[in-house]
Amino acid sequence: MIPYGKQAISQQDIDSVIKVLKSDFLTQGPQVPLFEKKIKSATQANHAIAVNSATSALHLACLALGLSQGDVIWTTPISFVATANCALYCGADVDFVDIDPSTYNLSASELEKKLSYAQQHNLPLPTIVIPVHLCGQPCDMEKIHALSKTYGFSIIEDASHAIGGKYQGKPIGNCEYSDITVFSFHPVKIITTAEGGVATTNTIKLAQKMALLRSHGITRDDDFMTEPSHGAWYYQQIELGFNYRMTEIQAALGVSQLTRLAEFVDDRNRLAKRYDDILGDLPIILPKQIKDSYSARHLYIIKLKLAETKLTHKQIFDTLRVKKIGVNLHYIPIHIQPYYQALGFRAGQFPIAEEYYEQAISIPLFHKMTDEQQETVVQALKDVLL
Structure with a gap:
């Protein structure tokens, strides 16, 4: 059987993983920060937060933007269900915008029509719009971004298919036209970390929020604690977070894959x-x-x-x-x-x-x-x- 998609694993990838397995760190070591640094370089974004899947990245992105009960996201019906499910995890609602018949991406023209209709008829406007770069081809982000300024919604680019692609000559993921961009590193994607994802953003507060929530809402940073540290062992849980961390093994594979x-x-x-x-x-x-x-x-x-x-x-x-x-x-x-x-x-x-x-x-x-x-x-x- 010739598969529709397949990972490409080199000896360099294997050696990188073995090196981690022989090291002192399998989680929370130097490879995840290195992978994040490499992603920032590849996308030209200011911040990158590596997690255990793109689904986790979507969830964290919604939470960082404050999505909650009573809010609604709009996205495309032609995507994997995770793109819509991330809103439901936050207690928000979901609606859809039909696709462009040529590119199969969320139609910016249909989005404009739906926004205008909702405003005229006093219907809920989206808190967040999630365009999906289907097949790796970017949506009309400039127009979607312009609409966000008129109608007041945030933008998460679901670029699960699109690492390494470009829009208007710039790397997808630079967040020029969005608040956050999410990538997937599932084995059939462009590069793989076996499972894994990353969120990029240019806003430090969004990056800090996602980094906090990916690790149980726990911090050791004195600037965020409610009282002075009790000692070198001390940490505080200041949010209800999750265990969405990427492992050192995954990150090492990702660092190696990014070179190609x-x-x-x-x-x-x-x-x-x-x-x-x-x-x-x-x-x-x-x-x-x-x-x-x-x-x-x-x-x-x-x-x-x-x-x-x-x-x-x-x-x-x-x-x-x-x-x-x-x-x-x-x-x-x-x-x-x-x-x-x-x-x-x-x-x-x-x-x-x-x-x-x-x-x-x-x-x-x-x-x-x-x-x-x-x-x-x-x-x-x-x-x-x-």
Whole structure:
């Protein structure tokens, strides 16, 4: 089976992990701060807070921005459920904005329409908007940021797919157009720490809040304690926090992987361009790339022109799997998940997202993919669709 995504682990990565295993620190040692320093350099952000998953980073980002009961976030229905769930963890509500039919990202135009309608009809406006850079391609962040100034919401960029990508020539994660950006380092992402995530921000108070909450709300900093220290052993819990810390093992792997970030992203773009060149004659819609961006190319999503084939979406997907092509689908619209249906969402509310779901397939794309593997994928698509 040719997988849709796969990590690339080198001997350098293995040696870095073994070195930590032989050291005195498996948690809370020098590697996590080093990884954070490297992330700051890669993104040009002022602060980076490493955690055990991107889901944890999303949760901490919402808490740092003060999200709570009575608030609402708006996000895209085409994402993994964690993007919406992070609001529910805070006791807040969730709503969605339909996607752009070309990029599959949250539509800035639909966002503007929904904000205007909500304001005119005295409906709740979002406390936070979470655009998701699907496949690694950035959303229209300049327009979303401008809307935030008019309507007074904060912005968390869910850049789980996008480390190493660029927007307007600058690294995604620099937070020029957002309060916080979140990255994922799951094994199928651009780089991996096995599991792990990070939040970047340019605001020191947000960084301090997230750092505090990732470790039980405990501090040893005299500046934050309510009374003088009792001694070298002393700490205080000043918030209700969580155990969201990244381990030294994960961080060491991340530090090593970051040395090849540009290589990974360049190779993914080369492979994606090759797909563009050799898939054009098939009854599919190729992924569109917008100007002023450089996608990290986490995924290569095609849309099927089902009217031009004799097979259903499911039949095409299943036949490709039988042919050992590890296709996948990113994502089932969040609002049609049973849990969200129980919250009151219904099919038909976000029609562009639902149409996308009925046609989309993610085909294999990963750093170590060979030309032969790519040709096998293309031939399988031709066999099924022509």
